[in-house]
Amino acid sequence: MFHTPNLKEHDHANELSVITRILCAIAIGTLSLSLIIMLIVTDNPSSVLPALVQQQLTQSGVQNPVTAVLLNFRSYDTLLEIGVLLIVAVAMLPNSNFISNINSDMPGNNPSSGRLVSVVTNAQVNPTLEAVLRWLVPMIVVMAGYMLWTGAALPGGAFQSGALLAGAGVLVQLSGRLQFCFTSTIAKLLATIGLIAFMVVAVGVAPTTGVILQYPTELAGPLILLIEIAATLSIATILLLLYNSLATQIPEMSPKPLASNKQPSASNKQPPAQE
Amino acid sequence: MDSVLNVDILLPMLVGLPLTAAILTTLVKGQGLRASISIAVALMQLIIVVALLSWLSNGGTSLDTQNQRYSLGGWGAPLGIDLTIDGFSALMLALTAALTLVLTVYSRYYFFEPRSQIDKTARFWPLWWLLIVGINGLFLSSDIFNIYVTLEIIGLAAVALVALDGSRAALTAALRYLLVGLLGSLCYLLAVALLYRTYGTLDLAQLSVLAEPTAITWAALALITTGLLLKTALVPLHFWLPLAHGSAPAPVSAILSALVVKTSFYLLARFWLDALAPASTDYGLIMLGILGAAAIFWGSIKALQATRLKLMVAYSTVAQLGYLFLLFPLVLSTEDTRDAGLTGPAVSAIAYFIVAHACAKAAMFLVAGNIMRTFGHDEIARLHGLAKYMPLSLFTFAIAGASLIGLPPSAGFISKWLLLNVAIDTGQWWWVIVILSGGLMAAMYVFRILNIAFINDDEKAQTEPEQKPINTLPKVMALCAFLLAMLTIVLGFDAELILDLVTIGDVV
Amino acid sequence: MSQDLLYIIASIGLFGIGLYGLIVAPHIIRKILAINIMSIGVFMLLVASASTVNGTPDPVLHAMVLTGIVVAIAGTALALFLAGKIHTLGQASDKDGH
Numbered sequence: 001m002f003h004t005p006n007l008k009e010h011d012h013a014n015e016l017s018v019i020t021r022i023l024c025a026i027a028i029g030t031l032s033l034s035l036i037i038m039l040i041v042t043d044n045p046s047s048v049l050p051a052l053v054q055q056q057l058t059q060s061g062v063q064n065p066v067t068a069v070l071l072n073f074r075s076y077d078t079l080l081e082i083g084v085l086l087i088v089a090v091a092m093l094p095n096s097n098f099i100s101n102i103n104s105d106m107p108g109n110n111p112s113s114g115r116l117v118s119v120v121t122n123a124q125v126n127p128t129l130e131a132v133l134r135w136l137v138p139m140i141v142v143m144a145g146y147m148l149w150t151g152a153a154l155p156g157g158a159f160q161s162g163a164l165l166a167g168a169g170v171l172v173q174l175s176g177r178l179q180f181c182f183t184s185t186i187a188k189l190l191a192t193i194g195l196i197a198f199m200v201v202a203v204g205v206a207p208t209t210g211v212i213l214q215y216p217t218e219l220a221g222p223l224i225l226l227i228e229i230a231a232t233l234s235i236a237t238i239l240l241l242l243y244n245s246l247a248t249q250i251p252e253m254s255p256k257p258l259a260s261n262k263q264p265s266a267s268n269k270q271p272p273a274q275e
Numbered sequence: 276m277d278s279v280l281n282v283d284i285l286l287p288m289l290v291g292l293p294l295t296a297a298i299l300t301t302l303v304k305g306q307g308l309r310a311s312i313s314i315a316v317a318l319m320q321l322i323i324v325v326a327l328l329s330w331l332s333n334g335g336t337s338l339d340t341q342n343q344r345y346s347l348g349g350w351g352a353p354l355g356i357d358l359t360i361d362g363f364s365a366l367m368l369a370l371t372a373a374l375t376l377v378l379t380v381y382s383r384y385y386f387f388e389p390r391s392q393i394d395k396t397a398r399f400w401p402l403w404w405l406l407i408v409g410i411n412g413l414f415l416s417s418d419i420f421n422i423y424v425t426l427e428i429i430g431l432a433a434v435a436l437v438a439l440d441g442s443r444a445a446l447t448a449a450l451r452y453l454l455v456g457l458l459g460s461l462c463y464l465l466a467v468a469l470l471y472r473t474y475g476t477l478d479l480a481q482l483s484v485l486a487e488p489t490a491i492t493w494a495a496l497a498l499i500t501t502g503l504l505l506k507t508a509l510v511p512l513h514f515w516l517p518l519a520h521g522s523a524p525a526p527v528s529a530i531l532s533a534l535v536v537k538t539s540f541y542l543l544a545r546f547w548l549d550a551l552a553p554a555s556t557d558y559g560l561i562m563l564g565i566l567g568a569a570a571i572f573w574g575s576i577k578a579l580q581a582t583r584l585k586l587m588v589a590y591s592t593v594a595q596l597g598y599l600f601l602l603f604p605l606v607l608s609t610e611d612t613r614d615a616g617l618t619g620p621a622v623s624a625i626a627y628f629i630v631a632h633a634c635a636k637a638a639m640f641l642v643a644g645n646i647m648r649t650f651g652h653d654e655i656a657r658l659h660g661l662a663k664y665m666p667l668s669l670f671t672f673a674i675a676g677a678s679l680i681g682l683p684p685s686a687g688f689i690s691k692w693l694l695l696n697v698a699i700d701t702g703q704w705w706w707v708i709v710i711l712s713g714g715l716m717a718a719m720y721v722f723r724i725l726n727i728a729f730i731n732d733d734e735k736a737q738t739e740p741e742q743k744p745i746n747t748l749p750k751v752m753a754l755c756a757f758l759l760a761m762l763t764i765v766l767g768f769d770a771e772l773i774l775d776l777v778t779i780g781d782v783v
Numbered sequence: 784m785s786q787d788l789l790y791i792i793a794s795i796g797l798f799g800i801g802l803y804g805l806i807v808a809p810h811i812i813r814k815i816l817a818i819n820i821m822s823i824g825v826f827m828l829l830v831a832s833a834s835t836v837n838g839t840p841d842p843v844l845h846a847m848v849l850t851g852i853v854v855a856i857a858g859t860a861l862a863l864f865l866a867g868k869i870h871t872l873g874q875a876s877d878k879d880g881h
Binding site for chain 1: 435
């Protein structure tokens with residue numbers, strides 16, 4: 001089942017036989033059914049955790065219980081999770097001394113540019129998108145800032161606003177006017193600033209309260225906000241980096257807004273005319 | 276407010292220090308600087324672990340009455356996440372620190388290519404240190420969801436490291452490893468969902484108190500086992516390991532075989548014997564033992580058939596991992612093992628085996644890497660007469676092989692001896708046969724290599740030209756492998772060191 | 784109780800469908816999609832378990848799902864990246880001729 005990854009759409013050579021598939025389906029179906037029955041039959045005692053969270057909520061520095069759990073009670077998990085994003089960011093970084101053998105006009109393939117964002121000179125710009133973005137991007141940034149701020153009391157927070165900002169970055173890249181270079185120093189700083197801020201806070205509070213990651217109660221709110229701001233920047237940068245690496249990987253997959261009406265002719269994507 | 280300068284602080288430092296190293300090596304430019312930072316951090320990590328161990332052996336109480344637990348954020352389980360340490364996890368942390376230091380020094384020389392245009396170390400060091408963060412975090416964690424996050428860190432970092440050299444074989448192996456790893460993690464996460472629904476807590480210690488032998492607990496344990504067996508590559512779920520460990524750069528293969536697969540095994544032992552012990556059935560324990568025996572036989576057979584040295588060593592890992600699973604049937608016999616947690620003669624034997632195998636296997640992979648670096652290939656058939664050019668490496672290979680076979684005075688011998696003792700004491704004679712025949716088969720595949728390398732057959736020399744080295748090997752790389760192999764001999768002479776360590780934790 | 788039942792069936796059902804897809808689907812992109820479907824199933828079970836007696840949902844489960852989503856993104860991105868690289872290498876070697 002896990003032989004050479006199959007990237008050709010209609011290659012039936014590696015498909016399992018019908019009998020195997022039916023047996024597989026039956027096996028999985030039986031297991032799923034038994035699990036469902038076990039779940040239905042068990043009656044769950046109510047967990048003590050929600051009540052505990054409510055009790056300690058006033059001391060956590062925020063009013064939104066989910067934010068309190070994410071950034072105060074179980075902040076260690078969030079710290080590690082930003083580490084997960086850093087792993088994938090490092091893994092997908094373009095090589096810094098990479099001699100490009102793909103079209104170097106492609107966004108993001110300018111290796112020694114020291115700037116994070118630069119203007120593409122002979123750009124294939126999508127004018128409609130660019131015009132919309134003049135209005136849209138500032139609104140998205142404001143919205144992201146709002147979501148970050150309001151995460152203390154209402155649904156929102158670092159991940160949500162980071163994702164919004166990354167979305168804005170994707171749109172900007174699609175418009176063709178600007179390109180991003182993630183091997184620049186600024187980019188690496190932005191990507192790691194979330195972890196750095198988190199660790200500085202984690203260690204910095206220890207002399208006062210005696211425990212790593214235990215915020216002093218009166219400072220808890222501002223500290224959480226500080227961590228969230230840094231985390232937003234990191235998350236946005238890393239998500240945009242992920243998109244960038246994927247989009248510039250296969251030349252024919254890159255967005256070509258002004259190309260003719262035919263779709264990118266990649267052999268590993270289903271032609272949209274079918275199905 | 277307790278003073279912060281408490282020995283407890285060492286526990287989160289074991290996670291924070293490699294994390295700092297990861298951040299620094301991401302930001303810093305220049306191969307030499309990154310390598311120097313890494314070696315310094317590896318040294319510091321070893322010092323911290325030694326301090327921690329000496330504190331533990333001296334009785335291990337701190338100002339906090341919850342000794343050996345560190346509540347991050349000050350909240351305490353179940354609201355917050357706790358870090359905890361006992362004898363078994365302390366041993367694993369020590370193993371991690373020691374191996375990290377040797378492999379870090381090795382990697383500094385392995386990746387040092389000043390004339391190359393592609394700077395692999397820019398990716399290697401951050402990923403390496405993030406992997407260490409995950410490994411340390413997993414051994415220290417007492418929270419099942421936190422364990423899920425550390426499992427993912429380990430999985431993703433390991434995949435990225437396997438894919439490092441960018442060849443098609445490596446990328447394919449990495450992608451397969453990734454899909455298998457994600458599947459395993461998802462099974463584990465589903466089990467976490469089931470456990471939280473049923474018991475309302477995410478803390479291992481509380482689960483071990485609350486767990487009952489109900490169907491849903493058994494389902495959660497089965498899911499956890501499936502997920503972790505995928506990650507530990509136990510037969511028949513081992514299909515991803517040989518190519519992944521065989522296509523990775525040498526230090527990566529070393530740490531994967533020595534540590535990464537042991538992390539998921541550690542979790543299996545923790546869940547079956549400690550946290551969810553009431554739900555573990557005798558049949559389940561025996562089943563795991565049978566799969567382990569199958570792994571020993573199947574892995575050894577495939578190792579004998581391997582054409583490449585690295586693949587042979589990887590299949591040897593598959594075989595040796597089978598020995599680990601003999602832990603489960605061997606705890607069956609005594610009546611009170613269910614309450615004993617991770618202690619007892621079987622656990623001591625397996626802990627010793629883990630250490631012995633880690634050192635020996637890492638040494639073997641480094642030797643394979645050295646051979647590949649010197650000759651440009653690692654095809655076994657073309658390695659005849661090797662001993663003339665690389666005597667130290669072959670000697671290292673022989674010592675490491677002796678530990679895998681279980682010849683005295685190596686650590687492998689001690690661990691097999693302990694295992695045999697437990698098997699005989701509990702009256703399970705069939706495992707004795709399995710252990711002894713496993714050693715025999717290991718002897719076969721190890722001697723096959725040594726035969727080809729040492730004996731320079733004149734007939735062969737006429738039909739095939741002798742291999743000449745195409746690169747010179749930095750002495751340090753050969754010495755690192757030799758050091759690891761010597762470690763198995765040292766541990767073979769002083770068994771008390773490890774055994775005393777493992778039994779800490781029940782004396783509380 | 785029927786709402787809980789619905790979510791249980793849906794989440795385990797998604798998990799099963801994803802598992803089937805992972806094993807059976809020949810194309811690598813579909814395998815990656817199958818993993819995503821499985822993770823959505825698990826997240827659904829987690830969120831559905833968050834209902835409490837007094838109406839305020841359990842925040843710990845929500846935090847777990849948020850963390851899980853980020854981890855799933857990371858895994859999917861890495862998988863797609865590797866698949867794309869393999870494809871690019873395959874095309875390059877096809878041009879050179881095997």
